[in-house]
Amino acid sequence: MNDVVQNIIHFVITFLFAVFFLMTAASLLVWSERKVQAFMQDRWGPLHYGPQGILLAILDPMKLLLKEDLKPKGTDSIVFRIAPMVFFAPVVTAFVVLPFSPYLTASALGTGIIYYVALSSIDVVGIFMAGWGSNNKYALIGGLRSAAQMISYELPLVLALVGVVMLTSVVGQDCVGTQANLNTCGVGSISFTQVIAAQMRPGVPWLWFVLLQPLGLAVYYICGLAETNRTPFDLPEAESELVAGYLTEYSGLRWAMFFLGEYGNMTIVSAVATALFLGGWSGPGTAIDFWVGLLGPFWGNVVFNIIAVFWFVTKMVVLLLVFQWIRATLPRLRADQLMRFAWLYLIPLTLANIIITGGLLLLPLDRPVRMGISAAANWLLLILVLVTFRRVTGLSAASTIPSWLRRQVATTAAAKAAATRAAQSPEPASAGRR
């Protein structure tokens, strides 16, 4: 009976925390996005409501809630109306598995990573419904782009997480010390709490997987940018090309659902990256034994969880700021370059990472040596990709044509086009010359 009550209290607390966190984070992000961008662009940003305009975080969503619910003529009514919900629901649902602290995890699903990946791919349905239902050409193109983009980037995103799961098979808690459970050791875990636990083993509390899998984090983060439609992958809503993409016809509350959903998605991507690569809640002061010993079981747990949430959120905020930094810096890729980047660059890279990491982890050596070798290989691969590859070959991430070749290619293509034009219709060419 006591267990049931505790479970209910746990559920209520974590659920309220998740919903509260989602809403606060999404609306605060809208404000911080403006403020950070303004800082980088040499302007003030929001200034009038509250100190540094922070009340905008409340007023902005409120304004959207109060607006009239418009539905343009000729839209596919049902599809148009439920698209924002289809988009927003997975965002809320995905918050269930986010491990803010040992206690504040609404559901420590054993299949957390799979659950997150599955939910994040539902978003594309909502976007595509919005694109189709709007009866707008810009929206349709935006929806199509986003379908292609999200399906392409889903693959490297998942493959980038495989490296982490493989690492847990080697450093997982079950494999530690005298209590090693030989049945489960070496299996690997796809539960968020297990992965975090693997990163703060008693002997080595700072073994964040970013040290062992930097390439995994880089690829995951890039794919996260694409999944959340952020610069430089913001093609579905490219405002200079498609006005507002699939959002063109939306306004008021429905638009707000897309808008906040996107920021919620950013939060989730950052939270997952924090949990899987940056050690989750590990950080100075997260030793539960010390606090329990000092303050007793109840207050010790409370203090420990507060510190854990603090570290988790701090790491998330850093990642979110990188999102905003990238947005202020980079231009946007073209649709074909975007696809090429995913299929010819990221996917082979993640597959190579899986094969190399997996192979090295299987070496018949001591565990620290194996891990060291695989980490070295990963760092090497990352540096190779970031620096050497481009310098040596001239190939770039965005284009498979080397920079020194691009001009020649363009010239020959233009010459060919001119020849075709001349062959097809000699009149316009001569008219031009005259």
Added chain:
Amino acid sequence: MAVEPNLEPSLYTEGIGGLRSEEMILNMGPQHPSTHGVLRLVLVLDGETVVQCTPVIGYLHRGMEKIFENRPYMAGPRYIDNADYLSPMINESAFSGATEQLAGIEPPRRAQYIRVIVNELERIASHLVAVGTYGLDLGASTPVLWCFREREVILDLFESLSGHRFTHNYIRPGGVLFDFPKGWLQQCEAFLDRFIDRSWPELDGLLTGNEIFEARTQGVGYIDPQQALAFAMTGPNLRASGIPFDIRVDRPYDAYREIAVEPVTEQSGDCWGRYLVRMKEMKESVRLCRVAMDRLPGGAISTRTPIAFRPPRGEVYFAVESARGEEGLYMVSDGSEYPYRAKLRGPSFVNLQILPELLRGRRIGDVIAILGSIDIVLGDVDR
């Protein structure tokens, strides 16, 4: 009112395996965030690929040339300000120069140097807008604000010089309206120093060498030199194709007869080349400004020209190098107070003609990249 485009009737293409895919007509503009004003592009799209593009212009037509015919010569600069609204000073030089040539007036040397200084400042301002909005077109939101921050200083300088930030009405037939106020030259010097030492490298570092920016621009929108000449392109667009044609060099006017201009050229002929030409021209303009300020002669700033003067009968074509190319005025006088005819050759209008040619077979993303790189001003296209 704009003329409706005449589209080819075959709207179906043969796809793979004999499948027919319907083409889509997309009206890009006149209300669109990045058609640089009220340009309307009727695009026939096959998926994301442009099959055909028809620019529709005329949404900003103000009958400028007819207005010239009904105003005294002295009132012309005020109206021509609005033609290429990103470089009003240069427009005014074109109108004033044409009128002076018609009437046989030679403006004082000091006025000529002042014109060069303000023209080059205006060229920097205009190129700043071009480069900044080009970044915005490609999805980079920061360059535009940095560019406008610098442009703001130039507008402030113009405001203290002429009383207007934008439509200055400063360069008049016979000279200029005011002399430099006290301290203006020092302010201008300070701006040029800061611009060339801090802001230009900053902007350069943000865009030039950016992997994505290069991938978006290099090899896109290639214009070969023959094609550029056949379409009568001028300005940075022509020079980016490797042809060093510059009115300031080839048909010098005002103080450009005494100041040597180095035309900036690029060989690549693509969007990347056009961007580079603009960036380098800003540097060149700073140099020209400094030279003109160093050599600034004293004396009068204007000849005593009556407000309602009557040039003798005759006709004249006078062109200046605007930030976008050859800005020419063909002016006919019948001996009265008003021009009999004043035809403005807008560089944007002429440069825009090549757009359908460049867009065929490109992606939607390239439409914006190419349009932005040609750098049109709709006020100059429609007049």
